[in-house]
Amino acid sequence: MSHRNFYDRQRNRWEVRVSSRAEWRFEPLPGNPNPPRLVRPPLYAGDDPFELSEQELQTIFGTATPEARAEKKAQRASPFGDAYEPQPHTRKSPFLDDIGEG
Known part of the structure; x- marks a missing residue:
């Protein structure tokens, strides 16, 4: 799919890129200092x-x-009010055949 160029009301040139049906991305073209x-x-x-x-x-x-930059994104808090911390795995086999060992 090709991308469409247009001018905004301040006469800056932009390129519209369709990311999905729910999101479009406006890329500044050369000469446009905006993010x-x-x-x-x-x-x-x-x-x-x-x-x-x-x-x-x-x-x-x-x-x-x-667009938010990746390094500036803050990690969102859990909506359940707790912080998830993965527990260390004590079993080695994904088939659970090491249950009796230990």
């Missing part, structure tokens, strides 16, 4: 940005958020 952005496209957009006008893309782009 990449992610957006959840509206349902009517489907997965084809070529079906949209430049004004519709600008409106969708207005709801995009800057």
